[in-house]
Amino acid sequence: MVRMNNFIKVNILILILLVPVLIMYMYSNRTSIGVLEQNIRDSQTTRLAYLYKQLDDNVRQISLMANVLLKDPNVKEFRDADLYGNDMTYDLLKNVQVISQKLNLQSVANTFTNSITIYAPRIQKAIGQYSLVYYDWNDIGTHASPKWQYDRTNGQFVLYAFDPINEHRLVENAGLIAKVGFSSSNIVKLLDNNHSGGEGGTFLYNPADSAAIPSGSAFSIAQDIRNEIRNWQLTDQGYGTIAIGKANYLVNYVKSEELGWYLLDFVPMQDILSPITANRRFFFLFLGIMLCVSVLISYILYQNIRMPIKDLIRGVHQLKKGNYAARIQVKSDNEFTFLFQRFNEMAEEIENLVGKVYAEQIRSREATLKQLQSQINPHFLYNCLAFMKSMAVLDEKQAIIAMSVSLSKYYRYTTRNERQLVTVRAEMELVENYLRIQGLQMKRLSVHVELPEDLLELEIPRLLIQPVVENAIIHGIEPHAEAGQLIIRGEQRDGENYISVEDDGPSLTEVQRLALAKKINLPLTDEIGCGLWNVHQRLRYQFDSNAGLQFDVSSAGGLKVILHWR
Template sequence: MKALFDTIKIYPKLIITFLIVLTPLFTLSLVMNKYGSASVKSEITNSMLSKVHFYNSTLENEFGRTIAIMREFARYDDLDLLSNRTEIMNYYEQRGAIRNLQKELSVIKNSSTYIQEASVHIPSIDRTISDDNFGTIQQDEFDALNVLTNHFESPFIYWQDRLFISLPYPIKSNRQPPDFVVDIEISIPLLKNALLQFTNHTAGNTMLVHFEDGWRIGGDEPEGFLQAINSVIQADNADNAELHSATVDGQKYLIAFEKSKTLGTTLIMYERESTVLGPLDRYTVWFWMISILTLIVIMIVSYSVYRLIHRPLRTLVRAFRKVEHGNLSVAFDYRGRDEFQYLYTQFNAMVQRLQQMIQEVYEQKFRVQHAELKQLQSQINPHFLYNSLFILYRLAKKSRDENQIRFSKYLSDYFQFITRNSSDTVTLAEEVQHAKNYVEIQKMRFASQIEVAFGELPASYVDLTVPRLIIQPLLENAYKYGLEEKETGAKLTVQFAEDQADLLIRVEDNGELADEELIANLRRKLDVQDAGLETTGILNVHRRLQLQFGAEYGLVIAQGESGGFSVTIRLPRTTSM
């Protein structure tokens, strides 16, 4: 088999490989689709059966309760008096008994939403009494209702498109008329509306059918539809709720029904299969369409891969990615004699040369960075030193006070920091403290001429390792070029702010020399990566920050909100040394 597979060309191999990989997935998807469809269909059918059983039980309980109320009413004393003892009752007693009956009939009528009218027919006085009427007995209606029915198996009487439950009382064996007949008329519109609410879908309906008496409530389909459903029901003698599928006039229906032993009726719920199960069929169609489309895509992709010689190029791309992540030990041992042999050989030579150049550049950059830092540390501003010593001289001539002590401490800490050469880096907390010492010295010099606001360093950045002397040169620049000549209203602010994973240190003054041309010129100098530029002051700080943290960090120069210079230092949250 392997030898046969080796003789097949690449394009058929790719197609076969894709099919082998995807066939189990398609098979699993098909099985899951079938299982899911069957599960959903089962849930739908069980739901229909549950609803039919629930609604049928609801009707049985409702009408069973109504019949019990009728039987209780038949034993009412006033009803016995009016039907058998009117000759011993005067007019007022009769009127009182009639009003009592009407009240009871009103209670019966209001006991169920399906009751349209509750009446009692009393032949001895030839009167029909209801909750709101007192009239002569209609003989045809009385004859229709004076029928003995089995209230436990089939209590309904269907007469002239009206539905009744009647109770002749008492039952006499000599064909004599009863003392009275209690009847309740069921509201067919209300019952039909309730049946309509049982079905959620517009393509289905619910109806209550009495096959023996030949009447039904609900359902607008023709008689042929009912006959077709009847044939399905008659073929099933089950007493519990059942579900069948039947085709009527070319349309498939799901039919759920349950026979009522106490009402003699059958509750039928039917819905079109296309409405209930239509979405499942659409999912199956979509599955096969996607399967065919996937097969076409496999053929196209396989052909494209075949044309592009995917495998050798993929190997080469992986090698480039390793180099991109810093792995310079990648090398190919390609034994072929085709064009890829030349590519792989040149790739090996390129990696070796790249490794050599990176080593050379790294060593050179390290030497330059180290030299620049040492040079900056050895520089002491003569102007600042002169002014500081002059202030110290003036304070010494005065009597001893706290200012002289503080100034001497600030000055000694300042010179100790800038002349300490044991390390090229310090913690950010140390750098900030040095900047504060510098500001305190300048406060001695300028007194209340310059107002300084120095923010607090966030605690999460206290131990961040940074190059030495990155904040103090910016403060010195602000004093020298922005604030020194400003006689009143001079302000200097140092703020700390977090920007996502970075820290921003903003030094801003309100000097009057920060015009747009000067700021643009400084920005251009910051963007130029030229070792020939000056390496002191702002440019020096910017370059050292980029050498340590990368090109995305350093200084950003802008015009402040008060019109002066605004220089922002961007530092990362963490750094590795």
């Protein structure tokens, strides 16, 4: 029979208590809010449709009024007044009076308070609703348009009608121009008359220039809503939700076909959620009881499961850090007691085993380091003897003497086996001797060394830098007559140490550098030169697996070999 532990029991109890409550609340809340939002949205849509019809009917009536007046016989007679000469002055004034009366009658026939002006460009006269008015051709030429425009200066919507209608140079070719307009106060009045109360409101919005005409109830919040909907992709009709401060608003909108503006109606979400506020307090009461039970369950869970797991994790971390003397104290008799006892037994076994293996690893490590270092000495000796042979053939006695002195210093340095680690400064003295010999052979050799004092005092294995320098000269500089620059730099950053050796010979491609980096991590074969391979392996043995050689492109143009260790 499978025994259920404390962890399973507690989790089953929490699920039994919380899951039904959570499901019930989510379903009830989503359903209630969804129904209320839909009801509010339907109400907004109905109110907007009514407002839209009223607004567009009034604007359309004013637009038609302008075109009807342009066809009036008296208006056309006014247009042709110059054809009758001065004898028609009385008839002209009488005709102006008739037209003014007609304009006034047409104006009062619309619900919106409006203004009408007839312009006759040929005789440069204009008639208003009461008599002749000032004729301003510059104003007409600048603002005349067959579409409704909004003048923010005086809060007027203005439309121009033309007779005849010409697709090209509409204003210049018109014999008559009718200007109709109405104040934005008409729209404010319309919106206020149709406001249903509450904290919501309605306003008119133009996305082209972000102009807004709010109702009185919407004045304080309309600007904030306008700023939020600037980034909306408005269609002819739609809705959305926006957040202003800590309040959310449900917004419905519809586009006016006549003006091209949008009617927006908004209502705060708190009005939508108010019917379910009363039910919320009962839920919070029930939730408080559940929280108390959950706290009790959590305490049991922490004492019987969480604390033992933390002790076990802490013990594992101690083993990972190398503290094999770590033990876990057994505080209670439960499922973890068996684990703690087995862990303590395992840690004791590991501690004994590591003590035996560690000594063997140290002996093996020292033997490997000495074997790797010994491979460097004959490699360097072969190169030096070959150089001395070349100098003897060329009868270069001074070079042979310099080589002999340098060889004696070199073997005096390498035969001191009392210390396997030396300072970077001591290694650089050996490098300088080697470069001095190479300088005798290659007059074009130029050496630049930049090593900080702190780096010079660090200890590294013997013969670590010289093979890298030798590789740069033999493979990067010597075979190429145009090469001759060698740069040795060092730096310390973020606890890491770097010594780079660069030459100005031909560089390796990225593929070749990756191949070389791969080879120095493989076992030594006849295809791999022992110089760089030995340096890389000795760095890893001496320090850690992250130490070793890195390859990059030199700023001088050749190969850059970097010795890196922590």
